[in-house]
Amino acid sequence: MASQPKTALITGAASGIGRHYAELYAQSNIPVAALDINKNGLESLAAQYPSITAFPVDMTDSLAVEKAVTAALKTLTSVDRVINAAAIMPCGDILSQDTADILKIMEINYGGLVNLTKAVLPSMINQGHGQYVVFSSMLGVMPTLKTGAYSASKFATSVFVEVLAQENIDSGVQFACVCPPAVNTPLLDQVRDTQWPKIMDETPIITIEDVTEAIETGLKKGRFWIYPGKTTYMGSLMRRLFPSAVWKHIQKVEQKA
Numbered sequence: 001m002a003s004q005p006k007t008a009l010i011t012g013a014a015s016g017i018g019r020h021y022a023e024l025y026a027q028s029n030i031p032v033a034a035l036d037i038n039k040n041g042l043e044s045l046a047a048q049y050p051s052i053t054a055f056p057v058d059m060t061d062s063l064a065v066e067k068a069v070t071a072a073l074k075t076l077t078s079v080d081r082v083i084n085a086a087a088i089m090p091c092g093d094i095l096s097q098d099t100a101d102i103l104k105i106m107e108i109n110y111g112g113l114v115n116l117t118k119a120v121l122p123s124m125i126n127q128g129h130g131q132y133v134v135f136s137s138m139l140g141v142m143p144t145l146k147t148g149a150y151s152a153s154k155f156a157t158s159v160f161v162e163v164l165a166q167e168n169i170d171s172g173v174q175f176a177c178v179c180p181p182a183v184n185t186p187l188l189d190q191v192r193d194t195q196w197p198k199i200m201d202e203t204p205i206i207t208i209e210d211v212t213e214a215i216e217t218g219l220k221k222g223r224f225w226i227y228p229g230k231t232t233y234m235g236s237l238m239r240r241l242f243p244s245a246v247w248k249h250i251q252k253v254e255q256k257a
């Protein structure tokens with residue numbers, strides 16, 4: 001790994017990318033505060049690695065997040081790297097998704113980040129260093145059909161962390177917004193169980209290692225936007241420069257039998 005933090009606080013640590021990062025750090029004896037709503041998943045992780053402490057918490061509950069972060073700060077003394085990975089991804093046409101489900105996606109994916117930021121970032125700014133790594137998505141820079149609710153939560157995430165980085169540009173904290181395409185994790189089961197957008201078949205599903213490598217390289221090079229995957233950056237450029245052409249293509253792909 002390119003850069004090793006002294007301590008890490010990871011949300012979404014019970015599964016997928018968050019869990020992988022927690023395990024990587026634990027293997028180097030880096031103390032990790034692992035936050036997730038999945039208590040059993042966290043406990044199985046912490047049972048395997050003594051340097052991981054589990055903090056079961058629902059990221060949508062601002063008071064509970066504040067308490068968990070306060071307890072994590074006591075355990076870690078200070079937080080050197082944050083990885084905000086907690087999210088959900090049920091998909092579907094906006095009109096076919098329940099209003100409550102659409103709002104829940106926003107509450108977890110975006111609201112969770114807001115709660116975490118309020119709870120932990122001031123301590124990192126006070127200490128004058130650290131890395132604040134936030135997971136958006138390719139869908140947080142390029143929307144498509146059937147992912148409107150998820151995309152909206154990830155666009156909100158991208159803008160939130162972009163402004164946060166600019167507002168704290170001289171704080172000594174490094175910010176990064178990670179925008180992966182589809183990654184081989186349990187999150188994709190939520191897409192399969194709801195509505196899988198056909199456009200997602202156009203690019204290969206990448207591995208968790210592809211994501212962590214891109215993050216480490218991006219952080220080392222001081223990049224704010226990190227696009228894991230070979231064609232992700234190009235896709236984001238196409239969307240910015242030729243949005244109508246991109247939508248035309250998406251409509252064509254989605255209409256294919």
Ligand SMILES: NC(=O)c1ccc[n+]([C@@H]2O[C@H](COP(=O)([O-])OP(=O)(O)OC[C@H]3O[C@@H](n4cnc5c(N)ncnc54)[C@H](O)[C@@H]3O)[C@@H](O)[C@H]2O)c1
Pocket residue numbers: 011012013014015016017018035036037038041057058059060084085086087088108112135136137138179180181182183184185186187188
């Ligand atoms: N896997 C992909 O294809 C993909 C692509 C682009 C971006 N991302 C982003 O990467 C990040 C990590 O995703 P992943 O693929 O590892 O997903 P994952 O489903 O494997 O892990 C997400 C974790 O978040 C936790 N979580 C869900 N709701 C929570 C809540 N209310 N409070 C606390 N924890 C909660 C889950 O329990 C789970 O452990 C997410 O932000 C996701 O949006 C993933």
